[in-house]
Amino acid sequence: MKRILFSMMFTVLFLAVPVAFGKTGSQIRVVATTRVLSSLISDIAGDLIDIYTIAPPKRDVHFVQPTPKDVLMTKKADVFIMTGGELEIWAGPLLDAAGNLALKENKKRVFDVSRGIEFLEIPTVLTRAEGDIHAFGNPHYWTDPRNVRIMIDNMAEQFGELYPEHAQMFRQNAGKLKTRLDEKMKLWEKRLMPWRGAGIVTYHKSWSYFAEWFGFNVIAEIEPKPGIPPGSKYLGELMKQIKENNVRVIIREPFQDRSAPSRIAQETGGEVLTLGQFPGAVSEAADYIGMMDHNVEMLAKAFETLGQQNNKRMK
Amino acid sequence: MTDFLMLMWKPFLACLILTGMHVYLGLHVVERKVIFVDLALAQIAALGAVVAVLFHHDLRGPYGYMFSLTATFFGAVIFSLTRTRRERIPQEAVIGIVYAVSAALAILLLSRTAEGDEHIRQMLIGNILLVTPHEIIHMAVLYSLLGMAHWKFRDQFFRISTEPETAFQKGLSVRKWDLLFYVIFGVVVTSSVQIAGVLLVFSFLIIPAVAAMTFVRTIKNRLIFGWAMGTFTSMFGLMLSYRLDLPTGATIVCVFGGVLVLLSIWQTMFYHR
Numbered sequence: 001m002k003r004i005l006f007s008m009m010f011t012v013l014f015l016a017v018p019v020a021f022g023k024t025g026s027q028i029r030v031v032a033t034t035r036v037l038s039s040l041i042s043d044i045a046g047d048l049i050d051i052y053t054i055a056p057p058k059r060d061v062h063f064v065q066p067t068p069k070d071v072l073m074t075k076k077a078d079v080f081i082m083t084g085g086e087l088e089i090w091a092g093p094l095l096d097a098a099g100n101l102a103l104k105e106n107k108k109r110v111f112d113v114s115r116g117i118e119f120l121e122i123p124t125v126l127t128r129a130e131g132d133i134h135a136f137g138n139p140h141y142w143t144d145p146r147n148v149r150i151m152i153d154n155m156a157e158q159f160g161e162l163y164p165e166h167a168q169m170f171r172q173n174a175g176k177l178k179t180r181l182d183e184k185m186k187l188w189e190k191r192l193m194p195w196r197g198a199g200i201v202t203y204h205k206s207w208s209y210f211a212e213w214f215g216f217n218v219i220a221e222i223e224p225k226p227g228i229p230p231g232s233k234y235l236g237e238l239m240k241q242i243k244e245n246n247v248r249v250i251i252r253e254p255f256q257d258r259s260a261p262s263r264i265a266q267e268t269g270g271e272v273l274t275l276g277q278f279p280g281a282v283s284e285a286a287d288y289i290g291m292m293d294h295n296v297e298m299l300a301k302a303f304e305t306l307g308q309q310n311n312k313r314m315k
Numbered sequence: 316m317t318d319f320l321m322l323m324w325k326p327f328l329a330c331l332i333l334t335g336m337h338v339y340l341g342l343h344v345v346e347r348k349v350i351f352v353d354l355a356l357a358q359i360a361a362l363g364a365v366v367a368v369l370f371h372h373d374l375r376g377p378y379g380y381m382f383s384l385t386a387t388f389f390g391a392v393i394f395s396l397t398r399t400r401r402e403r404i405p406q407e408a409v410i411g412i413v414y415a416v417s418a419a420l421a422i423l424l425l426s427r428t429a430e431g432d433e434h435i436r437q438m439l440i441g442n443i444l445l446v447t448p449h450e451i452i453h454m455a456v457l458y459s460l461l462g463m464a465h466w467k468f469r470d471q472f473f474r475i476s477t478e479p480e481t482a483f484q485k486g487l488s489v490r491k492w493d494l495l496f497y498v499i500f501g502v503v504v505t506s507s508v509q510i511a512g513v514l515l516v517f518s519f520l521i522i523p524a525v526a527a528m529t530f531v532r533t534i535k536n537r538l539i540f541g542w543a544m545g546t547f548t549s550m551f552g553l554m555l556s557y558r559l560d561l562p563t564g565a566t567i568v569c570v571f572g573g574v575l576v577l578l579s580i581w582q583t584m585f586y587h588r
Contacts (some may be wrong), residue, residue: 065562066445066561067562068323068444068560069563071445093442093447096447097446225425228422231426
């Protein structure tokens with residue numbers, strides 16, 4: 001027994017050799033919860049910051065399990081950026097565990113970028129009793145680029161307050177980014193114009209803002225509640241609604257189940273599209289604009305081909 | 316090294332407390348052949364939390380905890396009632412049924428609530444990396460009290476676990492002591508699972524106990540062996556998780572598995588009892 005314990009101890013000591021993390025120097029250390037945030041802040045602050053992102057883009061952002069590196073980076077961070085609206089329910093415990101004094105002393109360093117955003121689907125009855133159930137409304141607001149303009153302004157302003165010596169540069173970069181975004185928004189709107197008002201079905205209630213902007217009509221969700229698989233009655237109702245409204249497009253995210261949407265699409269003659277909400281969710285999308293480019297193009301192509309098929313069937 | 320210590324002292328303390336309580340309870344659980352009883356009790360506790368949400372209580376608040384504990388109490392009643400002197404149905408079957416039905420019931424109830432599923436899933440996952448000092452103190456105080464109760468009545472508890480037949484003969488109220496055992500066990504599991512998650516709690520409970528039972532005989536030696544193994548394994552797991560940036564709980568579980576395999580190989584090759 002002694003020999004076992006001895007060898008165990010030896011291995012433990014070997015592993016305790018320190019690990020070096022990240023770059024050091026004059027850069028501002030920023031930890032962002034999602035790739036949307038790190039994409040935007042990188043465009044605004046450029047080389048001034050060293051950015052670390054917690055949530056892997058292809059996974060469900062609700063269920064991130066922070067790793068030791070996540071805690072360590074948060075501990076050393078100068079600024080912690082989050083989406084807010086209770087999207088990151090794991091952020092509170094993560095910040096507690098990190099025990100970062102700089103973040104605790106200056107509340108501005110824990111930066112919720114959702115200030116000034118108009119949330120959709122806010123519960124009508126707001127009692128303390130239902131406190132933990134998305135009381136702020138739907139948190140997926142960045143899928144509407146108009147909200148991203150607000151996020152960019154918030155970032156430039158807050159970083160300007162924290163680092164006044166660079167405020168001018170943050171404002172300029174933010175302006176450039178907004179101009180780029182505005183141009184892209186015109187292109188995206190033009191590309192999807194023919195299908196304004198079309199009905200779509202999404203897997204989870206995460207495309208409400210996107211639909212609101214383009215004027216799509218979200219007929220229903222595939223899951224009645226997050227994590228609850230559709231029951232037979234619900235599925236029957238869903239199929240009926242899809243056929244009645246002539247819905248052709250079903251949107252899912254990379255981490256969501258493929259089988260239920262595929263079966264529904266087969267039976268109703270539609271198509272399942274895998275769209276991303278975070279840069280990197282699909283390989284074509286490197287930053288926020290790239291991600292939206294991809295999503296818009298996928299949608300437009302799907303509508304085009306499905307429209308042609310319909311015409312053929314008519315003949 | 317300092318980074319490592321700053322980051323890991325809280326999880327390590329939590330692991331020590333878990334080791335202390337669970338290795339001991341694990342000896343009971345393995346003797347009783349009710350290996351999966353903690354999974355069933357954790358699921359019942361989650362079910363209780365779902366009921367709390369249905370009544371519009373905060374899941375993390377005191378009411379959520381009270382509902383969980385009440386639910387586990389009912390679980391304890393079921394498990395103590397279904398253990399009869401002449402066993403016609405293995406108790407593992409009852410445990411399996413309780414697990415499946417309470418998990419399914421939670422899904423049914425959840426389909427009637429607003430969004431809250433994320434939080435309930437969190438209850439069964441837990442993340443030992445993010446344990447707070449408050450949770451550690453809560454655990455330490457609670458488990459010391461329950462541990463003392465077990466120490467005071469150790470004769471009765473070990474008798475009903477290891478030799479129920481003589482307990483029956485001696486006129487010991489086996490059902491009463493069983494109920495007490497499962498109530499204490501339920502409280503421990505409910506609290507541990509919220510912090511460490513079902514997988515890690517299960518490993519702390521079963522693996523050191525099994526290893527100890529293959530190597531040593533007396534309860535005292537088994538406890539020492541199990542505690543030593545739990546301590547070193549959690550230390551090793553925490554370091555591995557830090558070095559390779561892996562999810563902490565799952566890393567510790569895998570290290571537990573690995574250590575058990577190594578010990579078994581070592582035992583078959585060199586060790587003759």
